[in-house]
Amino acid sequence: MASSSTTASGNVPDHDGRFGKFGGRFVPETLMHALDQLTNEYKKAQRDPQFNAELQELFRDFVGRPSPLYFAKRLSEKVGGAQIWLKREDTNHTGAHKINNTLGQTLLAIRMGKTRVICETGAGQHGVATATACARFGLPCVVYMGEEDVRRQAPNVRSIKLLGAEIRPVTSGSRTLRDAINEAMRDWMSSVHNTHYIIGSVVGPHPFPMIVRDYQSVIGLETIQQSREKFGRLPDTVVACVGGGSNAAGMFFPFIDQAKVELVGIEAGGLGSAPGEHASPLSFGKPGVLHGSFSYVMQDVDGQTCDVHSASAGLDYPGVGPEHSYWKDSGRVRYTDCKDSDALAGFYELARTEGILAALETSHAVAGAMEIAREKKPDEIVVVCLSGRGDKDAAEIERLQSLSKK
Numbered sequence: 001m002a003s004s005s006t007t008a009s010g011n012v013p014d015h016d017g018r019f020g021k022f023g024g025r026f027v028p029e030t031l032m033h034a035l036d037q038l039t040n041e042y043k044k045a046q047r048d049p050q051f052n053a054e055l056q057e058l059f060r061d062f063v064g065r066p067s068p069l070y071f072a073k074r075l076s077e078k079v080g081g082a083q084i085w086l087k088r089e090d091t092n093h094t095g096a097h098k099i100n101n102t103l104g105q106t107l108l109a110i111r112m113g114k115t116r117v118i119c120e121t122g123a124g125q126h127g128v129a130t131a132t133a134c135a136r137f138g139l140p141c142v143v144y145m146g147e148e149d150v151r152r153q154a155p156n157v158r159s160i161k162l163l164g165a166e167i168r169p170v171t172s173g174s175r176t177l178r179d180a181i182n183e184a185m186r187d188w189m190s191s192v193h194n195t196h197y198i199i200g201s202v203v204g205p206h207p208f209p210m211i212v213r214d215y216q217s218v219i220g221l222e223t224i225q226q227s228r229e230k231f232g233r234l235p236d237t238v239v240a241c242v243g244g245g246s247n248a249a250g251m252f253f254p255f256i257d258q259a260k261v262e263l264v265g266i267e268a269g270g271l272g273s274a275p276g277e278h279a280s281p282l283s284f285g286k287p288g289v290l291h292g293s294f295s296y297v298m299q300d301v302d303g304q305t306c307d308v309h310s311a312s313a314g315l316d317y318p319g320v321g322p323e324h325s326y327w328k329d330s331g332r333v334r335y336t337d338c339k340d341s342d343a344l345a346g347f348y349e350l351a352r353t354e355g356i357l358a359a360l361e362t363s364h365a366v367a368g369a370m371e372i373a374r375e376k377k378p379d380e381i382v383v384v385c386l387s388g389r390g391d392k393d394a395a396e397i398e399r400l401q402s403l404s405k406k
Contacts, residue, residue, distance in 0.1 A: 008332035010256045012323065017206020020329065022322035025205040027292045034192045039207045041112050051107060058103050059218065062136070063093045067219075069226035069383070074353040075370075082376035084369055085235070086386040087223050089247065090358065096388030097219060097247045098129035102198055104215040106133040109196035116195045118142045120184040122149055122177035122243070123314030123361060124156025125388050126200030131165035133198075141165035144184040147175040149313045152396045174307050177243075177317045181291050201244025202321030205292030209249075209321050216250025223383060224254055231381060237262040237372055240385035241365040242282065242335065243315035245324045247387035252333060253323075262334070265324065266368035268310035269337030275300070279308035281320050282328050282335040290319040296328070311340040311400055312360035314388075338364040344400060346370060347390065359388035360397065 012019045025035060045051045059065040068088040076084045089097040102119075109117055117139050121127030127143040134141035143160050147169045150157055160167055173179040181203075188197040202209040202216075220238075227234050238255055240248035242265040255261045270278035278284065281296040288297040290305060298306040298318040310316040327333035338346075343360060346367030350356050358366055362385075369384040376382065390397070 008256055008327055008330040010253070012326065013206060013210055017210070019209070019323045019326035022287070022295050022325040023206055023209060024294050025292060026289045026294065027205045028189060030189050031192060031205070035205055035207065037112060038108065041108055042207055042211055045108060045111060051111070055104055055107060059100070063099050063103070064091065065218065066222045066226070067091050069223060069230060072350070072354050075350060076373065078349065078353050079370045079373050082236070082373040082378065082380040082382045084373050085381060085383045086356070087219060087251065087383060089219060089385060089387050090356070090362070090389035094125070094129045094132050095391065096125040096129065096359065097216060097250065098126040098200060099132065100218055100250065101200065101212050101215040101246065102126070102129040102133040105196070105198040105211065106137055106139065109139065109198070110137060112196065114194060114196040116140050116191065117198055118144065118184050118187050118195055119198045119200060120144045120177065120180040121200060122146070122180065122316060123312065123359065124149065124153035124160065124392060125314065125359070127160045127165070128156050128163070130198050130200070131160045131163035134165065135163045142168060142187070144168050144170055144180040144187070146170045146177060146180045149176055149180070153313055153392055154395065155392045176313065178305070185291065201246040202249045202323060203244045203291055203293060203319060209293065209323055212246050213249040213253055213323060216246050217253050219247065219250040219385060220252065220254030223251065227383070234258055234261050235381040235383040236376070237264060237382045239264045239266065239365050239369040239372065239382060241266050241315065241361050241387060242320060242324060243268065243279070243317050243361060244319070245321040247385050249321060249323055251385040252327070256332060263332065264368065264372060265333055265335045266364045267335060267337040268312060268315035268364060269339040270309040270311070271340060276307050277309055278337065279310045279316050279318065280337045281318060282324060283337050287325070293322050295322040295325045296320055311343065312364065314359070314361040315364065336368065338367050340400070341404070342367045344397065347397060356386070357390035357394070358386055359390045360393045362387045363390070
């Protein structure tokens, strides 16, 4: 059961973009006007029936929403304990939840008169979703991606190029998601007059964490309705993987005021608990500023951002969205981690019992849900946000498996 002492509110952020003490804006003055413009236009769009009708039509006819809520019967029987249900975001157009946000933000970009879009991507799913939305509306798109992620996410790199977007590999730092965001931010600062930056997760300066959460909340809202239709009540536990935290925020936020529903976020436990071996800022990090927002961050003794590790490119990030930090400190969401090896085991278990290839990111949540379900009764229900499909990871999973056998 969720903590009875929770004080988390669903009425956040405040006017300054704060989730409790987390969030806010820590950016150069050159970006303040663009952030103010985005905040104002987003508020207007929320009240605009035509804007919302267009977005809902895109969700229905372009994305294929609502995504199914599916009972993983054979997986549940194999694991034992509670029933495991999957919220199938992997069935969306482009294969993941990211399209929910990119369509909304692309409509905002057009509304603001922007003529160019940029984004960052780790696992490539956000890059594909942004390139897809830009192709749909005829906007040029530049995707920043760490060189290491370009290597391990080759299928998505091909898709991004086929959709007409430009890939800019980032060779600085660890050559992963953190560095891709750094480069995208630099681009935006020099091109803010005509460019919209579609951030892919609930990170960055206000209003991005709020906007991305709101567009992704369709996941949790559908889950609540489908749960009542399929089993007549809300689930006992809801599980999602957490990197920056967009799929988890979208799944958890509609449940925040449902105090009887346990919410569990699964971070990337990597190879172990030593610095540099994992990407679990909520489990091991300290509050600090990263990419324009105050949140939990992996830092060294001098307060510098640490290198992190995950087999999953989408979770390989040293920070996390400020609302997750708020939920952690309030006790409303329980966060734990999952090792690379356990995520791979979760991937294979789901594939071979249900015929579903989950993304490596998602496989962390699958493995965490399996562990949770084992300790529960057969009439209890665990819902997992199956945030993306794993076609993109097939070659990397084969490589990791071969390394583990040496």
